[in-house]
Amino acid sequence: MTMNQPGTAAAMSKEMQECVEACMSCHTVCEETMSSCMQMGGQAQMQIMRALIDCSEMTRMCADMMMRRSPLSAEMCAMCARACDMCAEACMAMPDDAQMMRCAEACRRCADMCRAMSGATM
Secondary structure, three states, X not given: OOOOOOOOOOOOOHHHHHHHXXXXXXXXXXXXXXXXXXXXXXXXXXXXXXXXXXXXXXXXXXXXXXXXXXXXXXXXXXXHHHHHHHHHHHHOOOOOOHHHHHHHHHHHHHHHHHXXXXXXXX
């Protein structure tokens, strides 16, 4: 979705665009990781699954709110950063699993960008 169309609000800042992309990327990786956990069966702990679900939902909502310029975007970015931090920490419980490490990395990147956006004027 591009915000540079005639008659729309001003274009998103580069930082906001990058944050939206990080949120959507993190959302995708969390969804893939949930699928991977389900295939593992009993090995996937409920704590990890809860963190993945929370992070997946939060990142998608955060990206949506930034794209529509919600006045709640900064607060949502702060909450999203927390969800991403919790998910990265949960994924670190399985350091030998490549998918979990990929997810933790995406979560950390998204958390950093959301933390920066939470202090920015939307």
